[in-house]
Amino acid sequence: MVQNNQYQGAKFFNSANGLAATINNTSQNFRDFLSLRETNQRLSEENAYLKRKLEQRNQSLYTLNVREINDPVLINRFDFLSARVINNSVHQFKNHLTLNKGKKDGITPGMAVISADGIVGKVKVVSDNFSVVTSLLNIDVLTSVQLKRTSHFGTVQWDGANTENVNLLYVPRHVQPQVGDTVVTSGYNSIYPDGLMVGTIDKVDLKDEALFYDLRVKLSQDFRKLSYVAVVKSNLREEQDELEQLIDEK
Template sequence: MRNLFAFIYRFRAFLIFVLLEALCIFLIVRYNTYQGAAMFNSANTYVGRVLEFQSGVTDYFRLASVNSTLAQENAVLRQQLMYYRQEADADSTDQLDTTYYAASDSSKSEPFILHAGRVINNSVRRTNNYLTLAAGSLDGVKPGMGVISPNGAVGRVKTVSRHYATVTSLLHSQMLISAKIQKDNTFGTIKWTGGDYRTALLDYIPLHIKPEIGDTVVTSGYNTVFPEGIMVGTISEVERELDKSFYTIRVKLAVDFAQLSYVYVVENPRRPEQDSLEVEAGILPHE
């Protein structure tokens, strides 16, 4: 306390000067309209900059929460988009042939549910690549569900815990995806054979078909994992070998697996019914 009084006494002249200056500025701003307005505008400018900086810092630390919210909203919107597309397809089929087709209420119900999940681990350089998602059984994720991104098909859920899930990536030697060439609905199988993580093979396209570079490849919808029409990629190379009865077709994948951040797990509520029926009919093996 003695040091404080000594400091004030030592700089008393300067402190009195500062106090009088502050009092003068207050009186000028308080009782002069022009100076008051100028001071008010200047103060608002600096305060606004400080608040903008503070808001920027706060928003930066809230990015994870904001991204998670946006991913969940996008999942709902993408789910609705798939529903409207299927309704449009059903309506067009009705118009083409009303005698042999009538869309039932069940066919117009929403068959797929999307669950947003953040990618927290990923690999693209191995022979068998996997992803880990920060979404588990508490979020509705189950083994066997398909996984897509905003750009296309990603893989299939392998194992699930309460809060996490591992996904067999499309970049896996044992991962097969039923796909088709969109322009003529010729279906085949997408398989990754290693090497470039942006390229896969489209197998079993017969030689009487005329695939061309740039043709779009999408999921066929012939299984219960992926909805029909999910983007897979575009044909980048077509090779016809004399000793084979199918083309060798390379597809540039639509998904850049090295840049994945958020994905959507696809739940098909009708899958158990279809799987049990196909097992009973001998189409699928018993698990």
């Protein structure tokens, strides 16, 4: 009937073409969806590369302008390795996340983990192919930070409550912090590069006769949405740790 009747034939082929187009479109959308992981991986690797180059540039400017020498060791002080988060907890008092990179990729315990939005945590244990990271959302984790506007130092610590906030400790009463002030890493350890985003102050309180402020920081990284991160390798960490250990022993 389709072959011998012009009207029915036209209707059939129009319907068939429409169905084929819908199937092709659905197939392409599915292929595009499957390619998102590869695309995200490439973007994450590119982001890690750009972070590495930015850190090298900053160290180079410091070396040339302040020390007036070109020190390749300082220029290459930090390196960045992209990794994907394959497991993540946020509702415990001591949260951890798991990465799809391990010893084979050069990751060792103690390395810092960051994202495009801010700091994430520190590598705790590794196997050949995986790493477990102690999250910033861990009541035992203390991280040295700095108020970007005033350059004063403090420490952030999670209290086990809201996953969007941490407390900023040990900021003395003469500092006068403000809501909206940016909080960044201080560089006062050999793990994190200085100046990495932590968050912004969203609550300021100072009790009578208190030595320090009660400050709350809204984290720049939403830990419920972690996907790709960068593991930070400090190439001078071992040297710094050994030197500081000698001081402790004397």
